[in-house]
Amino acid sequence: MKLLVISARFPLPLEKGDKLRLYHQLKYLARDHEVFLISLADEEIEEKWQRDIESFCQKTYIFSQSYAQHVFNALRGLCLGMPVNVGYFYQPSIKRRIHQLVGEIDPTAIYVQLIRMVPYVKDLQVPFMGIDYMDSFSLRIQRRVELGGLTSLFWRLEKAMLTRFELSCAKYFDSKFIISDVDKQHLESQGIDGLTLLRNGVDIEYYRVDQDRKAQKEYDILLVGNMSYHPNILAAKYLVEQIAVPLRRKLPNLKLLIAGASPSPQVTRLQNDWIHVTGYMPDIRDAYANARIFVAPIFAGSGLQNKILEAMAMGLPCVTSSLVNDSICAPAEAVREANDPAAFIDAVWSLLQHGDLDKYGNVGRAFVKEHFGWEGCSVPLKNLGAYHSNKSS
Incomplete structure (x- = not known):
């Protein structure tokens, strides 16, 4: 099937956890599906990185955002009721272009990495939608609140907004994935059900002492x-x-x-x-x-x-x-x-x-x-294309 993956970061270089996770998931999904990738980027994407991804994906589409644009996005997002962690990445002009690309690609399924990208896809009508929450943003911010400090009031407000936003995202997706039991239990305590555990792995052959x-x-x-x-x-x-x-x-x-x-x-x-x-x-x-x-x-x-x-x-x-x-x-x-x-x-x-x-x-x-081999950890993605609706009525 045609599978469109939408992410807040381009998967290369592999210097952040979400990029590493996305890279290996793309390789796994590309075995059985025609995979197209739409990514935001806050750095210049080298041609060799794009060639690497397109060696197993059909095509990549990259939308660049400057730091100044991110700051403007975050401020506008707050006015729209978005958490900073989400609004920072949201740009209406990019949303319009993504919707055009969805019409051109005509995917059977869309797979979204992180709640940051939900504002771009929540209005789309496709046969199947899946999301990788990866980890719980509200849990991450809760732990930052617990550290105290001068910014704790801001983080308390951000945590409350993220909790509401994580819950609101669930209704748009037929499959929902999460990285660990700890994060899964936290989101379930907030009222999000139907979560599937999708752990990170490690490349055993690459990470070895020769x-x-x-x-x-x-x-x-x-x-x-x-x-x-x-x-x-x-x-x-x-x-x-x-x-x-x-x-x-x-x-x-x-x-x-x-x-x-x-x-x-x-x-x-x-x-x-x-x-x-x-x-x-x-x-x-x-x-x-x-x-x-x-x-x-x-x-x-x-x-x-x-x-x-x-x-x-x-x-x-x-x-x-x-x-x-x-x-x-x-x-x-x-x-x-x-x-x-x-x-x-x-x-x-x-x-x-x-x-x-x-x-x-x-x-x-x-x-x-x-x-924790990537092969075993990625098995839950095999069901990504099988429609089993978990949407709220």
């Missing part, structure tokens, strides 16, 4: 992520200030690597003679291969953390919060849970000084290979 990467590891601790994303910024600061600095009193040669695209000034300021902040890396496997353990003190956000799956696939023992592991349910040998500085320090100290890192790493790799 002979060329088995050199002496330069860093003891690694954190990976998009370093402009607020929960990752908080995690980087927490890792340095609450964990690594105290640990270095016991381990004076401790070295820390913080890797990932677009580091904010708060992150780049953490760099010193024993902390290296890389910025974007063409091959993030080089970061995983150059560290002994992976530590992610994440206490905000929602969804499922790809960085943990990638670290385990690369054979790294992990230490993270129960918030993160609740969505993965990895065994304690592979992922140690910690929820305060003392627990993180104890876990990291124990691993670095007394842990059988190869043994724990092998347990983690075996776990993700069994439970």
Whole structure:
């Protein structure tokens, strides 16, 4: 069938979780369907990226939006009653063009990634509509509210608007997907039913330590992520200030690597003679291969953390919060849970000084290979084209 996928971001480069998820879903869907992709973009899309996607999709259509346009969109969206997380991406002129393309493509089904794109499609009449909520935006913002701070009032208002918007979206779609049990339970508590679990996966063959990467590891601790994303910024600061600095009193040669695209000034300021902040890396496997353990003190956000799956696939023992592991349910040998500085320090100290890192790493790799391969995680998408209406009357 003809399947039109509509997303808020172009899937390449793979430096954000939603783009990674979309990329692998497109490849899976293109096996059985004629897939067309409409994407918004806030960066210049290189021709090689477009060629990559069109090697398995029929055609891609890209609509660029500048930062100034995004800000204007958000302000206009607020006037229309949209949450900032949604209005930021909504532009009426693009909606008109998308509707024209829908008429030209004449798809049997439309698959939308994220609630951000719902204003573009809610008025369309097609035989089948599916949405990937991915994670719950209202849950993510609720956790940001819990952190407090000067902006907490704004985030409380945004959370209330997102809760209403997530619920209102459900009636437009025949199939609804969600990334984790935690997010699923949250949306169900808000009155959204008919959700299908659609986990993220990891490319087991890509994320592996080959002979060329088995050199002496330069860093003891690694954190990976998009370093402009607020929960990752908080995690980087927490890792340095609450964990690594105290640990270095016991381990004076401790070295820390913080890797990932677009580091904010708060992150780049953490760099010193024993902390290296890389910025974007063409091959993030080089970061995983150059560290002994992976530590992610994440206490905000929602969804499922790809960085943990990638670290385990690369054979790294992990230490993270129960918030993160609740969505993965990895065994304690592979992922140690910690929820305060003392627990993180104890876990990291124990691993670095007394842990059988190869043994724990092998347990983690075996776990993700069994439970989080993209092939198995994408199976729920097989039913995307089968009409089973969950629409509200």
